[in-house]
Amino acid sequence: xxxxQEAMRLELRRGVLVLxxxxxxxxxxxxxxxxxALQAVGIDIEEGTLYPLVRRLESYGLLASRWxxxxxxxxxxxxxxxxxxDALTMLNLEWQRLSESIHQITETVK
Amino acid sequence: MSTEDRRxxxxxxxxxxxxxxPRKAREDIGEELKAHFEERIxxxxxxxxTEPEEQDVVTMLSQHGHPLRVASSxxxxxxxxxxxxxxxxxxSAVLAALAISTAILVVLIVVDLSFGLDLGDVSRIWMFVxxxxxxxxxxxxxxxxxxxxxxxxxxxxxxxxxxxxxxxxPIASAWGAIFSVFAAFTWLIILxxxxxxxxxxxxxxxxxxxxxxxxxxxxxxLLLLIPQYITLIFNQSWSYFRLGLRTVTxxxxxxxxxxxxxxxDSAFRTRNPDLPERxxxxxxxxxxxxxxxxxxxxxxxxxxxxxxxxxxxxxSESAAEADRDSGEGDGEDRSDEYPDREFGAxxxxxxxxxxxxxxxxxKSGEKNSLWGSVSKLFNSGKDRTQQGSDGTDSVAGETxxxxxxxxxxxxxxxxxxxxxxxxASRLVEAREGLEEETDGGSDGVAHETESAASDPADAxxxxxxxxxSVESMAAGFGEGDxxxxxxxxxxxxxxxxxQGIAQASQESEExxxxxxxxxxxxxxxxxxxxxxxxxxxxxxxxxxxQAREEAAEQSKEEAGEESGEGAREEGLSGxxxxxxxxxxxxxxxxGEGAAGDTTGGATGEEAVPDSSGDTELxxxxxxxxxxDQNSIQGNQTESDPAEAxxxxxxxxxxxxxxxxxxxxxxxxxxxxxxxGQDSQSLSSAAHGEENLQTNGKKGRGRSSKKRxxxxx
Numbered sequence: 001x002x003x004x005q006e007a008m009r010l011e012l013r014r015g016v017l018v019l020x021x022x023x024x025x026x027x028x029x030x031x032x033x034x035x036x037a038l039q040a041v042g043i044d045i046e047e048g049t050l051y052p053l054v055r056r057l058e059s060y061g062l063l064a065s066r067w068x069x070x071x072x073x074x075x076x077x078x079x080x081x082x083x084x085x086d087a088l089t090m091l092n093l094e095w096q097r098l099s100e101s102i103h104q105i106t107e108t109v110k
Numbered sequence: 111m112s113t114e115d116r117r118x119x120x121x122x123x124x125x126x127x128x129x130x131x132p133r134k135a136r137e138d139i140g141e142e143l144k145a146h147f148e149e150r151i152x153x154x155x156x157x158x159x160t161e162p163e164e165q166d167v168v169t170m171l172s173q174h175g176h177p178l179r180v181a182s183s184x185x186x187x188x189x190x191x192x193x194x195x196x197x198x199x200x201x202s203a204v205l206a207a208l209a210i211s212t213a214i215l216v217v218l219i220v221v222d223l224s225f226g227l228d229l230g231d232v233s234r235i236w237m238f239v240x241x242x243x244x245x246x247x248x249x250x251x252x253x254x255x256x257x258x259x260x261x262x263x264x265x266x267x268x269x270x271x272x273x274x275x276x277x278x279x280p281i282a283s284a285w286g287a288i289f290s291v292f293a294a295f296t297w298l299i300i301l302x303x304x305x306x307x308x309x310x311x312x313x314x315x316x317x318x319x320x321x322x323x324x325x326x327x328x329x330x331x332l333l334l335l336i337p338q339y340i341t342l343i344f345n346q347s348w349s350y351f352r353l354g355l356r357t358v359t360x361x362x363x364x365x366x367x368x369x370x371x372x373x374x375d376s377a378f379r380t381r382n383p384d385l386p387e388r389x390x391x392x393x394x395x396x397x398x399x400x401x402x403x404x405x406x407x408x409x410x411x412x413x414x415x416x417x418x419x420x421x422x423x424x425x426s427e428s429a430a431e432a433d434r435d436s437g438e439g440d441g442e443d444r445s446d447e448y449p450d451r452e453f454g455a456x457x458x459x460x461x462x463x464x465x466x467x468x469x470x471x472x473k474s475g476e477k478n479s480l481w482g483s484v485s486k487l488f489n490s491g492k493d494r495t496q497q498g499s500d501g502t503d504s505v506a507g508e509t510x511x512x513x514x515x516x517x518x519x520x521x522x523x524x525x526x527x528x529x530x531x532x533x534a535s536r537l538v539e540a541r542e543g544l545e546e547e548t549d550g551g552s553d554g555v556a557h558e559t560e561s562a563a564s565d566p567a568d569a570x571x572x573x574x575x576x577x578x579s580v581e582s583m584a585a586g587f588g589e590g591d592x593x594x595x596x597x598x599x600x601x602x603x604x605x606x607x608x609q610g611i612a613q614a615s616q617e618s619e620e621x622x623x624x625x626x627x628x629x630x631x632x633x634x635x636x637x638x639x640x641x642x643x644x645x646x647x648x649x650x651x652x653x654x655x656q657a658r659e660e661a662a663e664q665s666k667e668e669a670g671e672e673s674g675e676g677a678r679e680e681g682l683s684g685x686x687x688x689x690x691x692x693x694x695x696x697x698x699x700x701g702e703g704a705a706g707d708t709t710g711g712a713t714g715e716e717a718v719p720d721s722s723g724d725t726e727l728x729x730x731x732x733x734x735x736x737x738d739q740n741s742i743q744g745n746q747t748e749s750d751p752a753e754a755x756x757x758x759x760x761x762x763x764x765x766x767x768x769x770x771x772x773x774x775x776x777x778x779x780x781x782x783x784x785x786g787q788d789s790q791s792l793s794s795a796a797h798g799e800e801n802l803q804t805n806g807k808k809g810r811g812r813s814s815k816k817r818x819x820x821x822x
Contacts, residue, residue, distance in 0.1 A: 030145070031142060031145070031146050032145070032146055032149035032150070047146065047174055048174060048175045048179070048180055048183055049183070051142065051143070051146065051183075051184075052183040052184045055139070055184060056186055059186065067141075073145065073148060073149075074141065074145055075145050076141070076142050076145065
C-alpha cells in the first residue's frame, strides 16, 4: 500500500474514531484499557492520537473523567456524558446513513 | 525530579513532554502519561515474564513519538498563523516580495559598485536582511490580519455565487493582484530606506537632488497604487473610475520623471563632485525609459479597458434606448444604472437580472442585443409581411410585427392603404404613451410580451402562456377580422393573412383589407395588453373616447355615401353567429380584446372591435379589472362581457384611425347599442371582434399549426 493510500486509510479511520471512542466509553475506561478495548475489536489507535482525542472530547463536555487509584496505581477514568450520548446518537445515525449510502452505491456500480 | 528520576528515561520523557505543555495542563497530562507508560511496562513484563530493561523502555518511548509532537497533540485551538485557505497566497506573496526585493537590491549594489556610490551606513548584507525582515514581517502581518478578518466575518462561509466576479476582460487575476500588492509594498519599503527629506522643494526638484526627487514621486505613486492593487484582489473589473485613477497614478510617476529630468541638478553635482558624470547620464536614460514605459503602460491600459467600458456603456445606452422604444414596464431610465457600474461582480447580478427581464445574455457579450432584437423584430416583421403579401406563408396572427408602431411607419406601402401617415404617427405616439403608462411590477411580462408582440416567432423564448396566448390572440384577431369582412374598401394593404383573406373572400370582397389590418393589430396589441392589461385599458378608454368623437364625424359623413351592405350582412351574420357562442367566445377573447384595445387604440391600426361585446356590457366599470386580470394572466377562458366592452371601445377607437371602414356606418350592432354616432365603428366592431372571437379558437389552432410548420 502506497503512502497516499495509507494516508487515505488513516483519514477514513480518523473520521470514525470519535464514534468508536464514544461508543467504547459507554462503560467507564481508563486510557490504557480503552486502547486495548478498541484494539480488541480491530481499531488500532495510536497512543499519541487516543489520549489527546479523549481529552479533547472531555473538554467538549462529551466525556466525564475522574482520577481513581486502583490496583495500587493512579488512573484517570473516562465515561460518556449525557451530552456525549446525544452526540453518539447523532453520529450513529450518520454512520448508518453513510454505510447505507456506500452500500447502495456499491450495489449500483455492480 | 530526583537524580534517579533524571536517569530514568521514562521520567525524562515525561518531563520533556510537560515542558512543552501549557502550565495549566502540564501536571495532569504528565500524570496520565506516566500511568499509561506504567501500564505498558506491566504489559511488557507480563509478555516476557521478566523485568523490562531500560532499552525496552526507550524503544517504547521512541514509538510514542517526540515529546514536542506529543505535547503538540494535546494542544487544541488554532495552530497556524496563516490557515490553509490563504497559505498558497501567503507563500507566493513572500516569495514574490523576496524575489523583487532581492532583484532591486542587487541592482542597487551593482550601481553602487559601478559608480562608487556610498550607500550610507547601510552595508549590503544588512540591506538584504533588513529588507527581508521588513518584507516577510509585513507580508505575514497582512495575511494574519486578512485571515482574522475573514474568520471574524465568516467571509468564506457566508458567500454567494451571485457575488462572484468573473469579468470578461479582467484587469488582472486575483493571484496577480496579490503579487502586485506585495511587489509594490516591497518597492515602497526599499524606497523608504533612502534617507531623505519629504518636502515640497524635494518634490518639485528645487532641492537639487534628482534621486530624492524621483524617489519622492515614486513613493507618492506607490501610495496611490497600492490601494488600487488591494481592491484589485477582490474585484478585477474595469470601470471608468478605475481606469481614470490608474491613469492618474501613472501620470504621477510620469510627472515625477519629467520633473526630475528637467530639474536643475547643477548644485547637487557641485556638492557631490565624486559622483561620476556618466551616473547622471545613465540616470537620465533611465528616466527617459521610465517615461516611455509609463506612456506605454497608460496606452496599454486604455487599449485593454476602453473596449470593455465602451461596450458596457454603449450597451447600456442601447438598452436604455431600446427600453424607451419598446416600452418596457419598469419605467426607469436604466441608462443611469450603467455608467458607473463595473463590469464584474455586481454586474453579474445585474446582468442576470437584465437577462431575465430583457431576454438578453450579457455574459455572452450580447450587451446590445436588446436593441438588436428590436431591429431584428422589425426586420422579421417586414419579411413576414412580405411573405404574407405573397400569400405564401402567413396566418393572420403571425404577422405580428406589423403591429408595431415603428414598423407601421416603415412599411407605408404594406399597411398604409388604410394606415396613412397620420395613423402611423399616432401609432407611434400611442406606443410611447403606452410606454409611459407602463410601470414596474409587470416588468418581466412587459418585456416578454413586448417581444412576443413584435415577433411571434420569438414568443417561444418568452415561453409559457404568454407566448401561446399572444400568438393565439393574434391569430384570433386576424381570422376574426378576415371573416368579418366588414370593409368595403378594396385596397390591398399587403398584409399577410392568407387564411384571413381566404375566408374574407368568401364573405366579402373587401375582407382582405380589414383582415390584414386587424391581423397586424392583433399581433401587436394583445401582447402589449398582456404586458399590462389595466394600463392598456385605461389607455384604450382614452382612445375610445377620442375615437367616438371622430367616428361620429366620420360616420355622419360616410354613412350615407357608402352602402355597407356587405358589412351589414356580415354584421348580421356576426351577430347571428354570435349568440351564446359568440358571447362566450367573444368574452373569451375579451382579454384579447382588451389587449387589443390598448395597442390597437394606440396604434390606430385596429378597426375591429366587437359590437356583441359592447351590447352585452353590463357593468363597464368592471371591465378594467377583468380585462386586466385576463390580459395579464394571458387567460382568455372566462366569459366577461365587460372585457368585450373594453374590446369594443378599443375598436371604436381604432375605427377612426384606420378607416376600415369603410362602410359599416349603419351597422345593426351600432344601432343595437343605440349609439348612433358610433355606428360605423361599432358595426366594424361587431363583425370584427365577434367573428374574431368566434373564430378565435380556430385561429389559434391554425396559428399554432402554421407556427409548427414554420419551426419545422
